[in-house]
Amino acid sequence: MKKLIPYIFVIPPFLFVAIFIAYPLGYSFFLSFSQYNYIYDQVPKLIGLSQYINLFKADNRFLTALFNTLVFGGVYFFSVMFFSLVIAFVLNELTRGKFFFQLSTYLPIIVPLSLAGVIFVWILDPTFGIFNFLLKKLGFSQLSTINWLGNYDTALYALVVIKLWKFMGFTVVIFLAGLQSIPSSLSDAAKVDGANFFQEKLYVILPNLKEYTLIAALYSIIQAIKIFELPYVATGGGPGNATLTLYLYAWRVAFGYFKMGKASAIAYVTAGLIILLTMVVTWTLGERKKEK
Amino acid sequence: MIQKNYSIIGLYILASIIAITFLSPFIWLIFTSLKPSKEIFSYPITIFPHHITFEHYRYVLFRMADFQRYFSNSVVITGISVGLIVILSCLGGYAFGRKRFRGQNLMMSFVLLILTIPYAIYLVPIFIMEDKFSLTNSYLALILPYVALNLPWGLFIMRGSFRTIPDELEDSARIDGANEWQLWFRVMLPLAKPGIATTTIITFIFVWQEFLFAVTLQSDSRWQTLPVGIVHIRDELQALAYDNLSVAILISLIPIFILFLLLKNFFIKGITEGGLKG
Numbered sequence: 001m002k003k004l005i006p007y008i009f010v011i012p013p014f015l016f017v018a019i020f021i022a023y024p025l026g027y028s029f030f031l032s033f034s035q036y037n038y039i040y041d042q043v044p045k046l047i048g049l050s051q052y053i054n055l056f057k058a059d060n061r062f063l064t065a066l067f068n069t070l071v072f073g074g075v076y077f078f079s080v081m082f083f084s085l086v087i088a089f090v091l092n093e094l095t096r097g098k099f100f101f102q103l104s105t106y107l108p109i110i111v112p113l114s115l116a117g118v119i120f121v122w123i124l125d126p127t128f129g130i131f132n133f134l135l136k137k138l139g140f141s142q143l144s145t146i147n148w149l150g151n152y153d154t155a156l157y158a159l160v161v162i163k164l165w166k167f168m169g170f171t172v173v174i175f176l177a178g179l180q181s182i183p184s185s186l187s188d189a190a191k192v193d194g195a196n197f198f199q200e201k202l203y204v205i206l207p208n209l210k211e212y213t214l215i216a217a218l219y220s221i222i223q224a225i226k227i228f229e230l231p232y233v234a235t236g237g238g239p240g241n242a243t244l245t246l247y248l249y250a251w252r253v254a255f256g257y258f259k260m261g262k263a264s265a266i267a268y269v270t271a272g273l274i275i276l277l278t279m280v281v282t283w284t285l286g287e288r289k290k291e292k
Numbered sequence: 293m294i295q296k297n298y299s300i301i302g303l304y305i306l307a308s309i310i311a312i313t314f315l316s317p318f319i320w321l322i323f324t325s326l327k328p329s330k331e332i333f334s335y336p337i338t339i340f341p342h343h344i345t346f347e348h349y350r351y352v353l354f355r356m357a358d359f360q361r362y363f364s365n366s367v368v369i370t371g372i373s374v375g376l377i378v379i380l381s382c383l384g385g386y387a388f389g390r391k392r393f394r395g396q397n398l399m400m401s402f403v404l405l406i407l408t409i410p411y412a413i414y415l416v417p418i419f420i421m422e423d424k425f426s427l428t429n430s431y432l433a434l435i436l437p438y439v440a441l442n443l444p445w446g447l448f449i450m451r452g453s454f455r456t457i458p459d460e461l462e463d464s465a466r467i468d469g470a471n472e473w474q475l476w477f478r479v480m481l482p483l484a485k486p487g488i489a490t491t492t493i494i495t496f497i498f499v500w501q502e503f504l505f506a507v508t509l510q511s512d513s514r515w516q517t518l519p520v521g522i523v524h525i526r527d528e529l530q531a532l533a534y535d536n537l538s539v540a541i542l543i544s545l546i547p548i549f550i551l552f553l554l555l556k557n558f559f560i561k562g563i564t565e566g567g568l569k570g
Contacts (some may be wrong), residue, residue, distance in 0.1 A: 005472055006393035013384035013443050014399065020440030021406055024417035031416065038420070090306050097307075104311035106556075107318065110548045112501035112519040115541050118526055119317050122324070122534050130320050133337045165314065173560050219563070226410055229503045233523055247412055247504075255508060260416050267412045274410055 031264035038258040051265045064241045065249040068156060073224035076160050080220050084168050088175035106169035116166045117233035124148045149235055155242045159230045167223050171216040178212030214285045221277045246270045325538040332535055352539040359540050362521030369431055369517055370499045373438040377446050377495045378488055385450025386476055403444045411441060419508055429512040437505055442495045453487025454480060489558040493551060500548050518544040
C-alpha cells in the first residue's frame with residue numbers, strides 16, 4: 001500500500017501528459033511518414049521517407065519558409081542577446097529609479113504577441129502611422145515613405161523588431177539576475193588593476209555570466225524559430241512569400257489544405273532544427289547546464 | 293568627482309532612451325484610445341490628443357458584445373486552466389520531489405525532454421482528436437491542451453519547490469500522526485507557496501496570451517479568447533478602426549498587468565531558474 005502512494009499523486013498529471021503530449025508526439029511522427037488528407041482520406045497511408053525528401057527536393061515554398069525562418073532566427077537571436085546584455089549592464093548600474101526602468105523593459109511581456117502585431121501594424125501604417133511621421137519630422141524623408149511591413153525587403157526585419165520589443169524583457173531579466181550574482185569585489189578588483197569599462201565587462205563580467213548566457217540563449221533559440229503569430233497577424237506571410245515561416249507554412253498546409261501528413265513532417269523538421277540549434281548553443285557555451 | 297557625475301548623467305540618459313523605446317508603443321496606444329475618431333485619422337498627425345474623449349472606452353466596455361464575449365471566454369479558460377495546472381503540478385511535483393518510486397527517473401526525463409519540443413508538433417494530432425470527439429468550439433477544447441502543455445513546466449517548478457522543504461518538518465508531522473493526505477495538504481502545500489506563485493504567473497501569462505491553439509481549435513468565434521478575438525475584430529472592421537481597437541487591446545492587458553505587478557518577483561525567479569518554453 002505504502003508503495004502505491006506516490007502513484008496516486010503522479011497519475012492524474014500523467015494522464016494529461018500521456019493523452020495530450022505523449023500520444024500526439026507519436027501520432028504526428030507516424031503522420032509525418034504518411035499521406036493523409038483530412039477531408040478525403042479515410043485513414044493515413046504510409047509513404048515512408050518520400051514526404052521528407054519531397055519537402056527538400058520539390059517544395060519551393062517550404063525552402064522559402066526554411067530560409068526565412070533561418071534569416072529571422074539568426075537576426076533575432078544575435079540582436080536579442082546583444083541588446084539585452086547591453087541593457088542589463090546599463091540597468092544594473094542604476095542606483096535610483098531602478099524599479100521604474102526595469103519595469104519599462106519588462107512591460108511588453110504582458111502583451112500577447114498577436115496583439116503586439118496589431119499594435120505595430122498601427123504604428124507602422126504608411127499613412128497614419130506615428131513611426132514614419134516621426135521619421136519625416138526628424139528629416140529622414142526618404143525613409144519615411146517606406147511601408148515597412150508591406151515592403152518585400154523590410155517586412156521580415158520589421159517582424160524581428162516587433163518580436164524583440166515583446167521578448168527582450170525575458171533575457172534582460174536573466175542577464176540582470178546573472179549580474180547580481182557576481183560579487184562587486186570582482187569588478188572593483190579589475191578597476192584597481194586599471195581595467196577600463198569595456199575591459200572590465202569583457203574579461204571580468206562576461207566569463208562569470210556563462211551559465212546565465214546559456215539560459216538566455218536556450219530561451220531565445222526557441223523564440224527565434226517559433227514565428228507564427230506575427231506573420232499571421234501583421235503580414236499574412238507576404239508580401240509575396242517574404243515572411244512565410246516554417247510555423248506559418250505548416251499551419252497552412254494543415255488547416256488550409258488539410259494535408260495532415262505533410263504538415264506533421266514540416267513540424268518535425270522545425271523541431272529538429274530547434275533541437276539542433278539548442279545542441280550547438282549548449283556545445284558552444286561550454287559546460288552543460290547542471291541538473292539541480 | 294565631476295567626471296563621475298557626468299557618467300551618472302550619461303547613464304540615466306541611456307536608461308531613459310531604453311525606457312522610452314520600450315514604453316512608446318503603450319504611450320501611442322493610450323494616446324490613440326483617448327482621441328476622437330476624426331483626430332486619429334487626421335493629417336498631419338497630432339501626437340498628443342487635442343481633445344480627450346472616453347467615448348471609445350464607453351463603446352467597447354458597454355456596447356461591443358464581441359469584446360465582452362472574448363473577455364469572459366479568456367477569463368473562464370485561463371481561470372480553469374491555471375487552477376488545474378497548479379493542482380496537478382502540486383500533486384505530481386510532490387511525488388517527484390519527496391518520494392522514491394519505480395519509473396520516477398524515466399517519467400522526469402520525459403518531462404524535461406518535452407520542455408524543449410515546440411508545441412506545433414502536438415497541434416495536428418490534438419486537432420484530429422478533438423474533431424473526432426466533437427470537442428472543438430468549447431471551453432474544454434482549449435483547457436485540456438493548455439493544462440497538458442503547461443504541466444511539464446509546473447511539475448518542474450513544483451518538484452524544485454517541494455525539494456527545498458526540510459525533512460525534519462515531514463518527520464515531526466508524521467510523529468504527530470498526520471496521514472499522507474494531511475501531510476501533503478496541511479504541511480507541504482503551505483510551505484510550497486513560492487513555487488505555487490511562480491507556476492501561477494508563468495502559466496497565466498502563457499494561457500492568457502496563447503494564439504496558435506486558440507485560432508485552430510475554436511473556428512466558431514463565439515468561443516474565442518482575446519488574443520485571437522481582437523484580431524477577428526480588426527479583420528471584420530476592415531478599415532483602420534484603431535479607435536476602438538486600441539481600447540480593446542488596452543483593456544485586455546489589465547488582468548495580466550495586475551498579476552504581473554503582484555507576482556513580479558516570482559515571475560523573475562521562474563524564468564531565471566528555467567528559461568525554456570516553446
